[in-house]
Amino acid sequence: MAVVKRISSKAKVGKIEKYLKQEEKTEEKLISGMNCDSDNFAKQCEMTSMLYDKNQEKNDRKYYHIIQSFSPKDNDKLTLEQAHKIGEKFAEKNFKGYEVLIVTHKDKEHIHNHFVVNSVSLENGKKYRADNKSLWQLRRTSNELCKENNLTNSIQPLDRRSKEKITSGELRKMVRGEDTWKSDLKAQITECARTSNTIEEFKNRMKEKYNVEVTERVRTSKGQKSTIYQYKGEGFNKPCGDFRLGEEYKKEYIENGIIRRSEEKARGKDTRTNAGQSAGAEQRTPRPITTEEVVRADNYLARRNNQNAEKVDKQVDERIRSHRQQREDFERVNRETKTGRNQSQGTRADREPSHEKNQGIERER
Incomplete structure (x- = not known):
C-alpha cells in the first residue's frame, strides 16, 4: 500500500534539503519545487x-516533512518519472499557496516521494494546519492518484485503526534506513509469540534468545485498570x-x-471440533498477530542473520499461507460462537415474560 506519513520539525530547512538531495538517493530530474525554485528552497522559505x-x-x-511510499508490488507499473509526476x-x-520541495527517492526497494512544506503560506502568511483531518485528506488524495x-x-486502507505506533523520531530513523530498538523488539515479540505453545514459554524465549525480560503490571488509563506486558532489555532506557x-x-x-x-494443535488443527467452546461464552478473543507482522518479522530476522534471500522468500510464503488459514479458521470460530450466543439469548427471551406483559397483568387485577 502507499503509506503516507507526516513529520513536523523545528530545525532549519537547509538540513532536510541537503539530506534529500544526496546523489545516491535521487537525481536532478526527480527534484522539483512548487511556488519556489528547488535550487534555493531553504533560502526562499526563510525569506x-x-x-x-x-x-x-x-x-x-x-516545516512539515511528508513521505509517500508506493508498494514494491507496483514497481512494474511505476517508473521514477511517473512517481515524481504523481508527487507534483x-x-x-494539498498545499495550495505553500512552498513545497518535491524529491523522489530510488534508494529503497520501494519508490517513494518526499515533500518538504514551508509552514508559512507564501500567499497570506498563514501557518499550515497539521491536524488529523488534514492527514487523512493527504491519504485520501494519495489513494485517488x-x-x-x-x-x-498502493491504495492505503483508511477504515482501520493503526496496528502499530510509530513516533516521529522513529520515522526519521526509518527514513534514513536505520533500525530502531522498537522495531527490533516488535520483530522479536512476533517471532517468539508464534513459536511458543504457552505464555510461560513465550516469556522464557524472550529472555533466553533476546535477553528481554517480560513482566506484568497494572496500568490505569482513562479511569480503567488493565494488566499489561512490560519489556526490559539491553539498550532500553526504561521498561x-x-x-x-x-x-x-x-x-x-x-x-x-x-x-x-x-488448542488447534491439541485438536490436530481441526477448528470445527468444539468450535463453540474455543472462544469462551463470555470472552471475545482478539485477533492474533497478522500476516503482515509475520512477514515483517521474517524479513527483519533474515536480514539480521544474513540468510539466503531465496530461502527467506520460501519461508515467508509458507508463513503467509499458514497465517491466512489460521485467520480464516479464527473468523469462522468467532462467527459460530456469536451465532450460538444469539440463539441462547433468544431462548431466554422466550422463557421470560416481558416487562410490558407483567404490567398488563397487574392492570387486569
Missing part, C-alpha cells in the same frame, strides 16, 4: 517567514509497555493467539 514575521523563534515549527499532483491538491494510475497495490508498540502487541492479543494455536 517568506521573515516577510510575515513568522518562524523567528527557536521553538517555532519551520499530490502537492498541487493511485487509482488514476492503476497502482492497485517499555505493550501499549507503546501498537494494538497487535498487547498482552491480550499475544496470549489469546498462543492459547488458540495450542
Whole structure:
C-alpha cells in the first residue's frame, strides 16, 4: 500500500534539503519545487517567514516533512518519472499557496516521494494546519492518484485503526534506513509469540534468545485498570509497555493467539471440533498477530542473520499461507460462537415474560 506519513520539525530547512538531495538517493530530474525554485528552497522559505514575521523563534515549527511510499508490488507499473509526476499532483491538491520541495527517492526497494512544506503560506502568511483531518485528506488524495494510475497495490486502507505506533523520531530513523530498538523488539515479540505453545514459554524465549525480560503490571488509563506486558532489555532506557508498540502487541492479543494455536494443535488443527467452546461464552478473543507482522518479522530476522534471500522468500510464503488459514479458521470460530450466543439469548427471551406483559397483568387485577 502507499503509506503516507507526516513529520513536523523545528530545525532549519537547509538540513532536510541537503539530506534529500544526496546523489545516491535521487537525481536532478526527480527534484522539483512548487511556488519556489528547488535550487534555493531553504533560502526562499526563510525569506517568506521573515516577510510575515513568522518562524523567528527557536521553538517555532519551520516545516512539515511528508513521505509517500508506493508498494514494491507496483514497481512494474511505476517508473521514477511517473512517481515524481504523481508527487507534483499530490502537492498541487494539498498545499495550495505553500512552498513545497518535491524529491523522489530510488534508494529503497520501494519508490517513494518526499515533500518538504514551508509552514508559512507564501500567499497570506498563514501557518499550515497539521491536524488529523488534514492527514487523512493527504491519504485520501494519495489513494485517488493511485487509482488514476492503476497502482492497485498502493491504495492505503483508511477504515482501520493503526496496528502499530510509530513516533516521529522513529520515522526519521526509518527514513534514513536505520533500525530502531522498537522495531527490533516488535520483530522479536512476533517471532517468539508464534513459536511458543504457552505464555510461560513465550516469556522464557524472550529472555533466553533476546535477553528481554517480560513482566506484568497494572496500568490505569482513562479511569480503567488493565494488566499489561512490560519489556526490559539491553539498550532500553526504561521498561517499555505493550501499549507503546501498537494494538497487535498487547498482552491480550499475544496470549489469546498462543492459547488458540495450542488448542488447534491439541485438536490436530481441526477448528470445527468444539468450535463453540474455543472462544469462551463470555470472552471475545482478539485477533492474533497478522500476516503482515509475520512477514515483517521474517524479513527483519533474515536480514539480521544474513540468510539466503531465496530461502527467506520460501519461508515467508509458507508463513503467509499458514497465517491466512489460521485467520480464516479464527473468523469462522468467532462467527459460530456469536451465532450460538444469539440463539441462547433468544431462548431466554422466550422463557421470560416481558416487562410490558407483567404490567398488563397487574392492570387486569
